[in-house]
Amino acid sequence: MSSRWIRPEVYPLFAATGVAVGICAMQLVRNITSNPEVRVLKENRAAGILDNFEEGEKYKEHGLRKFVRKRNPEIMPSINKFFSDPN
Template identity: 50%
Template sequence: MAAKIPSYKQWIKPEIYPLFLAVATALSMGGFVMARSIAVNPDVRISKQDREAGVLENYKEGEVYKNHRLRHYALKHGPQIMPSLNNYFSSYSH
């Protein structure tokens, strides 16, 4: 009689750990965006008093929400992943 393989070893193999990591990263990023939108977004009103206020003209609060720290960091740096390698090949003459 053959030994029975535990069900977790049958379905969870080391080859699929990167898939688990990718899915966990995507879920955590989505959760962060949802939590940030609910907690900080000036257009989201959770309490009844805020909802009764209707549409608020809060442009300053919207600008603060839009220009967060990560956006400031990204705007200061160029959109290159490897700038030294890109500069090397762009300055290469045939």
């Protein structure tokens, strides 16, 4: 019965959908837990608008952004070098 509904051809679709849902869930958890503009608890919401620039900078400059900043914005660097170098 399950072979009728779940075929091997749809496994990549399940994988891609699972990865997309995982990325969305990760971003949601990150925003709820560490975004300085999101306040879930009532006590924190009563504080109003805070000018806490250090916390905002810490949220903005996360580890992935620091890692990518040192890299060239290339998808395939070896192919780019092959076609652009005059050798």
